[in-house]
Amino acid sequence: MRYGITHFKDLLGGEGYSWTRARSAVLTVLTTVPRPLRAEEIHRALRDPRINLSSVYRALRLFESLDVVQRVELGEGAARYELADDYRDHHHHLVCDACGRIEDVAACPVEAAGLTRHIRKRTGFAVRSHVLELFGLCRTCRRVTG
Amino acid sequence: MRYGITHFKDLLGGEGYSWTRARSAVLTVLTTVPRPLRAEEIHRALRDPRINLSSVYRALRLFESLDVVQRVELGEGAARYELADDYRDHHHHLVCDACGRIEDVAACPVEAAGLTRHIRKRTGFAVRSHVLELFGLCRTCRRVTG
DNA sequence: TTGATTTTGCAAATTATTTGCAATATCTGC
DNA sequence: GCAGATATTGCAAATAATTTGCAAAATCAA
Structure with a gap:
């Protein structure tokens, strides 16, 4: 990955968003797994039962709006998400x-x-x-x- | 359009499917409007209150399996449908x-x-x-x- | 640490799409 | 053209992915 996880912390802070457990965990998964994942898969990969699936969706929506994450639709019914081009070639x-x-x-x-x-x-x-x-x-x- | 509507009638017949009001109407819309439409839009364009939205979905699914129609996903939440390449360049x-x-x-x-x-x-x-x-x-x- | 502000968990709502089933349309052979 | 066999439809209810309201909990700034 081109930037460390703290880069994202700074980015969110700069935009006025908090650095929370859910957001941090979702980003860790996305920077670790090199293929587009479904919200459900990301949630499972968190291995933190405190984090709710809806928080994963909320985090993904936020990241998408900040161009940190991009949505990938492969006609499977569920969308997939991966790091945006700026972070992944x-x-x-x-x-x-x-x-x-x-x-x-x-x-x-x-x-x-x-x-x-x-x-x-x-x-x-x-x-x-x-x-x-x-x-x-x-x-x-x-x-x-x- | 490269083939008339009767082409589709023959095609369906050849595959063992009936030529029904719903299927015919959906194909008429798709061969007439030159842009990908949502199921909902197709249904509205039928102007035949006897035809149910679920029949539109069923027809689209059948046509997709026969490569008569192709699905287009633009990240809008709802899928769009248009005639397949074989019929539309x-x-x-x-x-x-x-x-x-x-x-x-x-x-x-x-x-x-x-x-x-x-x-x-x-x-x-x-x-x-x-x-x-x-x-x-x-x-x-x-x-x-x- | 504290109060102000954001975010979260949870459950319920939404939205596109699919499905079960009885009623209806289509097709096939006469 | 008609009857019976079969396929399809309308309708209502079910699904599945995603979103949302709201009170409780976490984060931030001073």
Whole structure:
């Protein structure tokens, strides 16, 4: 991770938010596990029965508004959350349709193809962010499932 | 649209499904309106009070399983649905953060950058499909909001 | 440490979507 | 076109993820 946990403490303090047990714990999980997690999974990973699931949701919502965390939707019904690009290098996901495993890919075709500029010129739309998820079969499942 | 509505009737029949009022009506809306719609919006557009919202959901789920319709998730809470690529040329969406307007873009950087092959070579993951949504400010909102 | 302010736990509310089941529409063979 | 077999629908109730109200507890600032 690019910054230590105290960075987040300072960031929250600077924005007028308290540094609480729930927020700290959620961030510790997110900086430790390198893949997008569901609120439920984060809650379980806290291993602190004092912290309620709704506090996890509240923390995630706050972090999202502060661009500390970004939401990832893979069409599973529940959203996933991971550290935002500023803290984790821009990347995308390879989602295996067979086993559900999620890998990261650093390659970004939106940048590579200069798509933002192309769109700006052709349509006047100013792209600020994008979401790209790739679905298919991971190496392992490809061998088995075909 | 690339095929008439009777194409879908034949397709459903061929798969052993009935051609019903609800299914026909939902497809008429989807082939008419050129942007991804929520189940609720589709239901309203039917203008047939006999058709229940749950039938719209059931029809959408069936169409999705038959690759007639594809789900679009823009982080709004509710999913949107549009005709699948086979019936509508592959495209992506420009979603305006300010006014919510959704435009299509034909340009696909995943194809342009040869990302699928790159990933296959480097990781062994076989990409079958992808989801790309672009967020930002449309030409109109850019003038106003900045 | 203390009082003022935020945040939390808990339970209940919301919202999108799904489901059970009896009633109805669609389809198939005549 | 009709009857019976089968598939689908409407409706109401169930789910599942997420949000919220509120009193109690934690955090902050002096």
